[in-house]
Amino acid sequence: MNASMSSLVSSRFSPHMVAPAHPGLPTSGIPHPAIVSPIVKQEPAPPSLSPAVSAKSPVTVKKEEEKKPHVKKPLNAFMLYMKEMRAKVVAECTLKESAAINQILGRKWHNLSREEQAKYYELARKERQLHSQLYPTWSARDNYGKKKKRKREKQLSQTQSQQQVHEAEGESPGAAASSLCLPLSQLHRLRMTLHRVDTVTVLGNSRLSRAPASCAHAGITVILVLEMTSEEPGKFRDWIPALSHFGPWELWNALQLRLIGGLGPEISALASKSKKPCVQYLPPEKPCDSPASSHGSMLDSPATPSAALASPAAPAATHSEQAQPLSLTTKPEARAQLALHSAAFLSAKAAATSSGQMGSQPPLLSRPLPLGSMPTALLTSPPSFPATLHAHQALPVLQAQPLSLVTKSAH
DNA sequence: GAACCTTTGAAGGGT
DNA sequence: ACCCTTCAAAGGTTC
Incomplete structure (x- = not known):
């Protein structure tokens, strides 16, 4: 793993992140960056948790659920690749819109050799491993509905x-x-x-x-x-x-x-x-x-x-x-x-x-x-058209x- | 200011 | 097993 790739992981541990959601988790002083989402508003933790937690109404429980730190999904290989390469592509293309940049990055990703991609898959695997250690009870389902609301x-x-x-x-x-x-x-x-x-x-x-x-x-x-x-x-x-x-x-x-x-x-x-x-x-x-890479990409x-x-x-x-x-x-x-x-x-x-x-x-x-x-x-x-297409279809x-x-x- | 767009991959639920 | 949906990042754009 080269220096830039190492920084990919370390950069995700930014100092502004809140404390780990689980007190018993390793307290290295570096909370996992997946905790906070800029999209999901984070309320400061209450000064002290009420001892009568079990007596809370469903509404209160729901509110406290919303106040919980939002643990993000670990980044997959492609996300890690994008994180590393985005700035480079932006500089090369003078484009700023992420949608366009991501299309380019998608192509570049496909043009990577297996070995090059493997580096990111390995990085992503470590990310997931660390994530599961930090948040053993976390499920991807936990974040459903927290980011996007209804489609337009x-x-x-x-x-x-x-x-x-x-x-x-x-x-x-x-x-x-x-x-x-x-x-x-x-x-x-x-x-x-x-x-x-x-x-x-x-x-x-x-x-x-x-x-x-x-x-x-x-x-x-x-x-x-x-x-x-x-x-x-x-x-x-x-x-x-x-x-x-x-x-x-x-x-x-x-x-x-x-x-x-x-x-x-x-x-x-x-x-x-x-x-x-x-x-x-x-x-x-x-x-x-x-x-284009030399491995005969379909691109x-x-x-x-x-x-x-x-x-x-x-x-x-x-x-x-x-x-x-x-x-x-x-x-x-x-x-x-x-x-x-x-x-x-x-x-x-x-x-x-x-x-x-x-x-x-x-x-x-x-x-x-x-x-x-x-x-x-x-x-x-x-x-590549369906060979079974008939006139009446x-x-x-x-x-x-x-x-x-x-x-x-x-x- | 939230949602959208765009990409790939992981995960979870439904069939 | 397969399919579908959601969410991770990013920032300009739209509503």
């Missing part, structure tokens, strides 16, 4: 709609949706425009609005999932011209239109179904990552076009709910809408081109793609993730 209503409703989709699986209400990739720097303006158009539902926009402008400088892109019901076919076209307000080639360079499914509720659930949200802080190519650059089109997080996915290959409906009406989509887009692009707003040519995959020139990979099932859009095709925006 919006997320709850999304979960509910997800459940409804599960229940209604197999039905085809009929709607179309598309996804966009665009520089984060355009997000706020895009949102404003979409709100004006008032024909598009932006799914997961709370995440979108979090996107820091600094991400744009690193070529980081974001995917918007847009939903529109088939009851408004005329309005479906409106939001594409609306995007022409943006003008600069940077937007067109990054803009991608994607039909991700033809089933309305399924699309609605798409954004809420997966833990992987619509926003990708990282482009497929790591902007500020260390060189290596994709070799095939279809692989190159995969969501950036997909190769590294370790959870089944993480990014999945794009699903495209074969429903004729949806194709027609995509055609409308593309035509309007190309029209707007042509206008921008003629007005001299376009800059240098973008990479091939960053160009807007009309339907006729869609890469085959986008119109066919990727290799519901399209597997619930497992689909919008693609992030844009690699770098010119900044």
